[in-house]
Amino acid sequence: xxxxxxxxxxxxxLHMTSVRDKFVSMKELKTPVRxxxxxxxxxxxxxxxxxxxxxxxxxxxxxxxxLYTPEVEGSLISVAKLAEKDVVAQFSKFKCVFRYxxxxxxxxxxxxxxxxLKSVGDEVCHAATTSRKEPWAxxxxxxxxxxxxxxxxxxxxxxxVPRVADAPIEHVYAGCCMEKMREDNFSRSPxxxxxxxxxxxxxxxxxxxPKQTKAPGGCTYAVMFIDDFSRxxxxxxMKKKTEVLEKLKMFKADMENATGRKIKRICSGxxxxxxxxxxxEYLSKQGIRHEKTxxxxxxxxxxxxxxxxxLMEMAPCMLYSEPIDKKWWVEAINTSAWIINRIPNTVTVKxxxxxxxxxxxxxxxxxxxxxxxxxxxPDEKRRKLDAKAFKCRVxxxxxxxxxxxxxxxATGQVKIVRTVKFMETTSxxxxxxxxxxxxxxxxxxxxxxxxxxxxxxxxxxxxxxNDEVVPPQRLQSFLHLLTP
Numbered sequence: 009x010x011x012x013x014x015x016x017x018x019x020x021x022l023h024m025t026s027v028r029d030k031f032v033s034m035k036e037l038k039t040p041v042r043x044x045x046x047x048x049x050x051x052x053x054x055x056x057x058x059x060x061x062x063x064x065x066x067x068x069x070x071x072x073x074x075l076y077t078p079e080v081e082g083s084l085i086s087v088a089k090l091a092e093k094d095v096v097a098q099f100s101k102f103k104c105v106f107r108y109x110x111x112x113x114x115x116x117x118x119x120x121x122x123x124x125l126k127s128v129g130d131e132v133c134h135a136a137t138t139s140r141k142e143p144w145a146x147x148x149x150x151x152x153x154x155x156x157x158x159x160x161x162x163x164x165x166x167x168x169v170p171r172v173a174d175a176p177i178e179h180v181y182a183g184c185c186m187e188k189m190r191e192d193n194f195s196r197s198p199x200x201x202x203x204x205x206x207x208x209x210x211x212x213x214x215x216x217x218p219k220q221t222k223a224p225g226g227c228t229y230a231v232m233f234i235d236d237f238s239r240x241x242x243x244x245x246m247k248k249k250t251e252v253l254e255k256l257k258m259f260k261a262d263m264e265n266a267t268g269r270k271i272k273r274i275c276s277g278x279x280x281x282x283x284x285x286x287x288x289e290y291l292s293k294q295g296i297r298h299e300k301t302x303x304x305x306x307x308x309x310x311x312x313x314x315x316x317x318x319l320m321e322m323a324p325c326m327l328y329s330e331p332i333d334k335k336w337w338v339e340a341i342n343t344s345a346w347i348i349n350r351i352p353n354t355v356t357v358k359x360x361x362x363x364x365x366x367x368x369x370x371x372x373x374x375x376x377x378x379x380x381x382x383x384x385x386p387d388e389k390r391r392k393l394d395a396k397a398f399k400c401r402v403x404x405x406x407x408x409x410x411x412x413x414x415x416x417x418a419t420g421q422v423k424i425v426r427t428v429k430f431m432e433t434t435s436x437x438x439x440x441x442x443x444x445x446x447x448x449x450x451x452x453x454x455x456x457x458x459x460x461x462x463x464x465x466x467x468x469x470x471x472x473x474n475d476e477v478v479p480p481q482r483l484q485s486f487l488h489l490l491t492p
Contacts, residue, residue: 014061016097016104016116016123017084024053024075025083031057032163032171034076043077051079058160061125069114070163085125099123142170149329150374152322152347161352165359168372202355203236207364208269210236213256213276214312215249216320223338224422230341233259234315238363239356241315243345245338249281253290260294267364275299275309319344330378332401332415339413339422343377343404375402375412375430383414384427398423402430 014025028034034057041053055076061069073089087097090106095113098105104123106113116123144156147170151159162169204210217229227245231252234241242263244255260271274291276282278300291298301309323340326332332340349360350369361369382397390396400414403422411426 014083014085014116014125016087016125018087018097020084020086021088022073022075023059023071023084023086023089024077024080025059026076026078026080027083028076028078030059030061030083031055031074031076032060032070033058033160043075045080051077053077058163060163070160072160142172144172146170146376147172147374149326149376151351152344152377153325153329154347154351158351162371165352165362166350166369166371168370170371170374204273205237206269207235207237207240207267208263208271210273210275211259211271212236212309212312212315213252213274213282214309214316215252215277215279215281216316217246219337221334221337223335224420225338227338230338231255232312232315232319232345234311235263235360235364236311238360239311239315239353240349240360240364241319241345243319243341249279250284252281253284253287256287257290271296273297273299275301275312277301277309278303315348318348322347326377330376330401332378332403336403336415339403339415340377346405373405377402377404379430381414381428381430383416383423383425397429400425400428 034055036055037053042050043053044050053075057074057076058070058072059074061071071085090097093108095106095108098107100118102118104116104118106115114125116125142150147159148154148156150170151162154162159169159172163171212234213232215229215231219228222228223245225245226247229246229249229251231244231246232241233244233256242259244258246252246255256274264270271294274296276298281287282298282300288298319341322344323337326340326343327334327337350371352359356363359369379402381400381402383400384397385395399417400423401417403413403415406413406424409424411424412428414423414425414428415421416423
């Protein structure tokens with residue numbers, strides 16, 4: 009049996025393979041576990057992990073809890089294991105179809121007495137997930153301190169994801185602890201119901217603020233607009249709450265121009281910024297139905313509340329993890345929204361970015377928020393004896409530009425740079441990476457957070473993960489990152 013072939017086994021209780029390089033993450037077992045296979049023979053399992061598969065019809069699947077068993081012949085997919093994830097196998101004379109709800113995950117062909125799944129070659133699968141390896145501490149910081157199980161999902165829902173050279177050790181990162189610490193009984197249940205049939209059918213909105221620290225420019229508030237269908241979030245910053253109507257007009261123009269669709273409904277709280285005369289008149293004129301929550305029941309706008317909380321956890325983690333002044337909270341929230349739009353969530357099969365842009369997000373250009381760097385000064389802006397670079401720190405990604413938003417350390421100004429060398433560290437202070445981001449062949453913008461593409465695409469991406477797969481190893485000190 010070829011390396012890219014998997015047999016569907018209705019009798020196996022777990023997935024297993026003898027091909028080590030199929031794994032995107034793996035945990036070595038301290039002691040080999042002996043298991044019995046169909047013919048009664050006993051073989052040793054030496055590791056467990058997650059395998060990334062790219063199917064011929066462009067479906068991407070991550071199988072978790074896969075046993076690495078060198079003695080087994082080929083690779084086996086367990087029908088019972090997939091059933092635990094609500095993936096149902098439907099057998100017929102010529103094929104076996106795996107379904108998750110109404111969606112077809114993958115199909116296998118009947119070959120002789122078995123059903124075979126043909127995947128794209130391992131080199132394609134690995135290239136789709138990433139082309140480099142990094143310490144988990146660096147990847148964790150680049151992705152806004154998301155948990156490892158969310159990272160495992162991301163491997164098949166985005167391109168260019170940095171592959172970890174290790175995996176989480178049992179370590180609490182300072183930034184995560186300082187901002188995410190909560191009482192044990194605090195509820196984190198996400199809003200899992202999709203109440204719309206398409207992009208812009210329903211928009212949820214909420215305001216955060218006022219912040220005690222004014223951002224450069226004087227902003228103390230932020231307003232969010234979340235598309236119910238895709239979970240795509242757009243954030244605007246304000247000096248006063250009364251600017252909400254102005255920001256809604258900007259959001260409406262951007263989104264409708266990009267999608268060709270119209271906003272049909274908007275759900276918000278009962279604050280005066282949403283119930284004033286001008287706001288009502290505008291919605292009425294535009295034919296937008298306004299759904300307001302009952303006073304003192306913000307949970308009725310649960311998606312907005314949950315997104316607000318997610319942003320307000322991720323952004324401070326970034327600020328605490330690197331020496332960045334709190335006044336740059338605007339940049340941290342902006343970058344948090346950029347990341348949230350590009351990582352999996354508990355509701356949509358695809359990332360919000362893929363739903364709206366019809367392609368997987370490209371994450372090969374990720375950098376740690378606040379990382380120290382040296383930005384190139386163009387020849388046109390310096391004299392012969394002037395320095396060729398300036399000291400800076402990463403603040404995020406610029407809308408529609410192949411470059412980074414950086415803070416000029418000496419002047420306190422925000423600059424947009426393309427050629428820059430970064431020294432990336434983690435919150436532990438133990439890791440550093442140096443990179444050169446001058447790559448002129450990348451054909452995708454670093455960020456376009458306010459644009460959105462029409463409807464859903466045809467590619468189906470499903471990820472199945474298991475909290476048990478957390479391979480602990482030692483972190484490496486120096487690695488080179490690929491950049492834009």
